[in-house]
Amino acid sequence: AQKVTQAQTEISVVEKEDVTLDCVYETRDTTYYLFWYKQPPSGELVFLIRRNSFDEQNEISGRYSWNFQKSTSSFNFTITASQVVDSAVYFCAPDKAAGNKLTFGGGTRVLVKP
Amino acid sequence: SAVISQKPSRDICQRGTSLTIQCQVDSQVTMMFWYRQQPGQSLTLIATANQGSEATYESGFVIDKFPISRPNLTFSTLTVSNMSPEDSSIYLCSVERPLGSGEQYFGPGTRLTVT
Numbered sequence: 001a002q003k004v005t006q007a008q009t010e011i012s013v014v015e016k017e018d019v020t021l022d023c024v025y026e027t028r029d030t031t032y033y034l035f036w037y038k039q040p041p042s043g044e045l046v047f048l049i050r051r052n053s054f055d056e057q058n059e060i061s062g063r064y065s066w067n068f069q070k071s072t073s074s075f076n077f078t079i080t081a082s083q084v085v086d087s088a089v090y091f092c093a094p095d096k097a098a099g100n101k102l103t104f105g106g107g108t109r110v111l112v113k114p
Numbered sequence: 115s116a117v118i119s120q121k122p123s124r125d126i127c128q129r130g131t132s133l134t135i136q137c138q139v140d141s142q143v144t145m146m147f148w149y150r151q152q153p154g155q156s157l158t159l160i161a162t163a164n165q166g167s168e169a170t171y172e173s174g175f176v177i178d179k180f181p182i183s184r185p186n187l188t189f190s191t192l193t194v195s196n197m198s199p200e201d202s203s204i205y206l207c208s209v210e211r212p213l214g215s216g217e218q219y220f221g222p223g224t225r226l227t228v229t
Contacts, residue, residue, distance in 0.1 A: 033216040043223050047217055107156050
């Protein structure tokens, strides 16, 4: 079974500040995916990024970047130059590569103030 | 990505009744998933629905309480049976797109309140 810990329950920042969301996971699978999803106040769940467990290269996509450290089972997510529209709950979710069963963390609520 | 719609978007129901939630996808998909999000909580997988076979339920969820249909590759329903206030949640369906990618796209959710 997989377990996901998002230790930060809520983060409040002022617009243009960077925000880093922590995610630590436990899994017995040797191959798996890692995801970040965003849930704005409207409620829909928005896919943000996916990472394969065998690829530890960190990447940047626009204002989003992520830091995957397999050795410490962490998959942190950073929003650079935050905007008010980034206010949402962010979920980290590992997935068995062949099972397609997302296990969601408890979520981190991000509040970006103007 | 995928275009996914759910009906109804929200409903208020009395305890003891049942509600069927529909999920429609804009193109054929192999697997569809149903999740529950209780108020202020994270998402929990209820079951995986494949066309032509019975749904596979996760621990803590049973077919009698949450019967699922998957009549074709673009449609699925989830029924919440004999509802109680504890069933008040957002129910979301999702699909994997493209097949084998692991990327799941979610419908807008159905917000259920049981009184």
